[in-house]
Amino acid sequence: MELWEINQRSLKFMQFAPLHIWLHSINEPLLISGPCGAESLDQLLKTAKGLNDLNKVSLFRAGVWKPRTRPNAFEGKGEEALKWLAEVKKQFGFKITVEVANAQHTELALKYGIDVLWIGARTTVNPFSVQEIADVIKGVDIPVMIKNPIHADLQLWIGAIERIYNSGTNKIAAIHRGFYYYGKTKYRNKPMWQLPIELKTHYPDLPIICDPSHISGKRELIPFIAQKALDLGMNGLMIESHYDPSIALSDAEQQPTPLQLNELLSKLVLRKQKTGDTIALDKLQQFRNMIDEIDDELINVIKKRTQVIEQIGTYKKEHNITIFQLERWQEILRTRAQWAEKLGLSRLHIERLCQLLHDESIKIQNDVMNE
Ligand code: PEP
Ligand code: MN
Numbered sequence: 001m002e003l004w005e006i007n008q009r010s011l012k013f014m015q016f017a018p019l020h021i022w023l024h025s026i027n028e029p030l031l032i033s034g035p036c037g038a039e040s041l042d043q044l045l046k047t048a049k050g051l052n053d054l055n056k057v058s059l060f061r062a063g064v065w066k067p068r069t070r071p072n073a074f075e076g077k078g079e080e081a082l083k084w085l086a087e088v089k090k091q092f093g094f095k096i097t098v099e100v101a102n103a104q105h106t107e108l109a110l111k112y113g114i115d116v117l118w119i120g121a122r123t124t125v126n127p128f129s130v131q132e133i134a135d136v137i138k139g140v141d142i143p144v145m146i147k148n149p150i151h152a153d154l155q156l157w158i159g160a161i162e163r164i165y166n167s168g169t170n171k172i173a174a175i176h177r178g179f180y181y182y183g184k185t186k187y188r189n190k191p192m193w194q195l196p197i198e199l200k201t202h203y204p205d206l207p208i209i210c211d212p213s214h215i216s217g218k219r220e221l222i223p224f225i226a227q228k229a230l231d232l233g234m235n236g237l238m239i240e241s242h243y244d245p246s247i248a249l250s251d252a253e254q255q256p257t258p259l260q261l262n263e264l265l266s267k268l269v270l271r272k273q274k275t276g277d278t279i280a281l282d283k284l285q286q287f288r289n290m291i292d293e294i295d296d297e298l299i300n301v302i303k304k305r306t307q308v309i310e311q312i313g314t315y316k317k318e319h320n321i322t323i324f325q326l327e328r329w330q331e332i333l334r335t336r337a338q339w340a341e342k343l344g345l346s347r348l349h350i351e352r353l354c355q356l357l358h359d360e361s362i363k364i365q366n367d368v369m370n371e
Helices: 019-023 041-054 079-092 103-111 127-136 154-166 194-202 212-216 219-231 258-266 278-318 326-342 347-369
Strands: 030-034 059-061 095-099 116-119 144-147 172-176 208-210 236-240
Touching (some): 041 079, 079 095, 095 103, 103 127, 144 154, 154 194, 212 219, 212 236, 219 258, 278 347, 326 347
Parallel strands (some): 030 236, 095 116, 172 208
16 A cells, blocks of 8 residues: 555545636636746746737746745746736736745735636645635635645645635645655656545546646656646646746746647647547447456455465464565565566566565464464
8 A cells, every 4th residue: 555545534525616617718628838937027928928829728827936945046026026917917818827825925916816826836735834825815715726745745735725625715726746756767756646646536526737847847758747647637737838948037948938838739639538439438348348357367366375375374373483584575576576577567566566465465474373
């Protein structure tokens, strides 16, 4: 079992409004775009013009307060930029979203008629800040998008959603922007798709938007991540863009121009949740029948393995031998990974499976020994 799995019974019941209700847009998947940061009125208008020409963007984003990991980086233009965004709204009719990280940001965003708020990854981690924001929007019913916390803590993500929900709005979306990872990865933030999938399992009607920009950190990787998000049935994409990324004051490497954005969007394949084609459905059903049979076999094999483990437990008890035998465990991991590789299976996948089987084996032997 993965560490982040949550007991369904401990969760609050919540029901969410569909995206089109609060965006008055029928585009699904929904596209949110705009620069990482609002830098100047000129930058915003040029970027908005480019995006408006595409006719695909439902919500214009720009950070006016930039939460930077280290000081002395571009920290946003604050209130002044909210005035520029009002101009973008006036000239192009875009609905606007900005990031808020505290009560003061939220009050200002409301004052300047921002349509949708978003809570950034560095804020979702802090229940005090999220609660501050929730308190300001009490009774306002403004939509809020909540990015996942920087680290892979699903409880914290759900907790932030609950705080906003408790303020009286059900116009909420989650944004999946990947997770900080200490180690080698080709991503700026590791996607760990299992987390948004688990979130969706708990809250099927919660819209989830993927942010391939902050997952990838590089323009070139955006299409691959965006496609995967669509294939997983996510409801939208938030992709940063800048009319001239080479002069962007933040996240320059991950922003395409509106034209580049259009090109990458045109290559994405939109797959349906279901097909109406009866031949395809028949074929799919045949495959599913095959999987059912294989899983049945698999469970029977696991049952057989369990019976042998019980005998091993009894044997170890009679001969006073410890349950865990390091050498045997290392041998299992090594050999199974080799067998898997020979068959073209992922080594990591089989190692994880062995880990699960081994955990259960220890538990069973423990039960037998202490009967
Ligand atoms: C952003 O969207 O520009 C941003 C700061 O994102 P995150 O909170 O995901 O780092
Ligand atoms: Mn950014």
